[in-house]
Amino acid sequence: MTAMLNTFQQGAHPVLALPDHDEAGRQEFAKSLKGFIQGRLLPGLGPVYGARAAKRFEREAGRAPADRHDIRKAMVVDPYFQHYAATNRIAQELIWDSVIDTVERRLPEIEAAAKALSGKNKAPLETRADFPTPRYVTALDIHCMPGGYAESEGPDDIAAGVLYDRGVYLYAMGYMGPTNDDMGRSVCNYIKRNMPGFAPTAILDMGCTVGHSTLPFKEAFPDAEVTGIDVAGPQLRYAHARAAGLGLDVGFMQRDASDTGFPDASFDLIVSHILLHETSGKAMPAIFRECYRLLKPGGVMIHADLPPFNLMDPFTQFILDNETWYNNEPFWGAMRELDQVKLAMDAGFPKETIRFDTAPMAIMEFSSSESYKAESTEALAEREFAAGEYAPGGGWEVLIAQKGAE
Structure with missing residues (x-):
């Protein structure tokens, strides 16, 4: 795994905050430290739990740990776990x-480049200074990103947006390509394989x-009108x-996924990629209802994320739930x-059309193809499920539903 971390470097584009020599060294250290934690410290949690934390819990509680909450109670007092959590x-x-030093140093030139490029994107851009950003986005710095996603x-x-683009690449340790x-490409590949003949002409990425x-959908369906929405104006x-710099005409609009304002039956395909857990218990059902309203008859909804807890064992649940406790993911x-x-179903989708499935990671398929030869191919192909938002193992969990034909 260690070798794999440095195989992929972020692809340059005209508005990327490229670091200088010293900045790149600091960023590579931060990325490699995260890789060390997942590759060396994380695997030790299982033996620590089995050898002493679970036994301590059973002695004190008079029973074995029953769920992820019990496992957490057993682990938080253990020095090894405390070391892991603090380091993470x-x-x-x-x-x-x-990344911040790079962004501050290069921001004026990036702003100038972005202004010129945005004028070349034939698809629309819509943001509003008075947009009511949901509190679940503004209440804390999600992923510990200074200022949060939507600060403007x-x-x-x-x-x-400049900070997010470079920072998230490092956060994902290059595993997103x-x-x-990778998430968009993986979902596109899944659609091509499993929905032959499905050719959406209007696609929404929430x-x-x-x-x-978002951009892989324009590449996969070049004749489609592709639109990305978000509540954060600077990101959009x-x-x-960025889309123009990569040669694609894709529109971006500042809209709330739970109440987009688009007309009924506007889209053939609605997708999201690690969105739902960034919302709230009130917003998530509203997003499902909005997807149903916005889809044309026969249209498809696909939300890509990590699996729900009922598809995981309790210890894996505990590991992933550390995002809730230590990475500002409430x-x-x-x-x-x-x-x-x-x-x-409550939103209106027929039960027989709703299912969970796995979309294999596009980057893993690429790494194992005959056209790609690298020393670390085996390390990636054998990668196991690890902690974190961008660490699903071999594939992304997708929730799929289709609106009935009318």
Whole structure:
């Protein structure tokens, strides 16, 4: 795994905050530290739990740990877990800190480039200074990103998007590919394989941030009108310029996924990529209802994320739920306890069309192809499920539902 971390470097584009020599060294250290934690410290949690934490809990409680909450109670007092959790949090903060200097140094030139590029994108850009950003986005710095996703200092500000683009690449340790778009590519591949003949002409990506996962849909369906929406204006302004810099006309609009304002039956395909756990218990059912309203008859909804808790063993639940406790992801665990199939049914989707499935990671398929030869191919292909938002193992869990034909 260690070798794999450095195989992929982020693909350059005209508005990327490229680091200088010293900045790149600090960023590589932050990325590698995160890899060390997942590759070396994380595997030790299982033996620690089995050898002493679970036994201590059973002695004190008079019973074995029953669920992830009990496992957490057993583990939080253990020095090894405390070391792991503290180091993981520090690594997350270091990632953002290592990028901020680059962003501040290069921001004026990136702003100029973004303005020129955005004018070349033939698809629309829509942001509003008075947009009511949901509190679940503004209440804390999600993923410890300084200022949060939506912080804006003016109608033309793109700084949060610049920071996010480089920072999330490091956060994902390169496993999302050179343009950090593995989720979108994986879902596109899934559609091509499993829905032959499905050719959407209007596609909506909910919670798109800087459009990492949005752009693959324009590549896969070049005749479609592709639109990304998000509540964060700086992300969208940056996304619009980034798309143009990568040669794609994709529209970006500041809209709330729970109440988009688009007309009924506007889209053939609605997707999201790690969106739902960033919302809330109130917003998530509303998003499902909005998807149903916006889809044309026969249209498809696909939400890509990590699996719900009922598809995991309790210890894996505990590991992933650390995102809730230590990475400013308050809805992470709660979202995975919701019955998403029922939410889709309540929104109007026929039960027989709703299912969970796995979309294999596009980057893993690429690494194992005959056309790709690298020393670390085996390390990636054998990668196991690991902690974190961008660490699903071999594939992304997708929730799929289809609106009935009318």
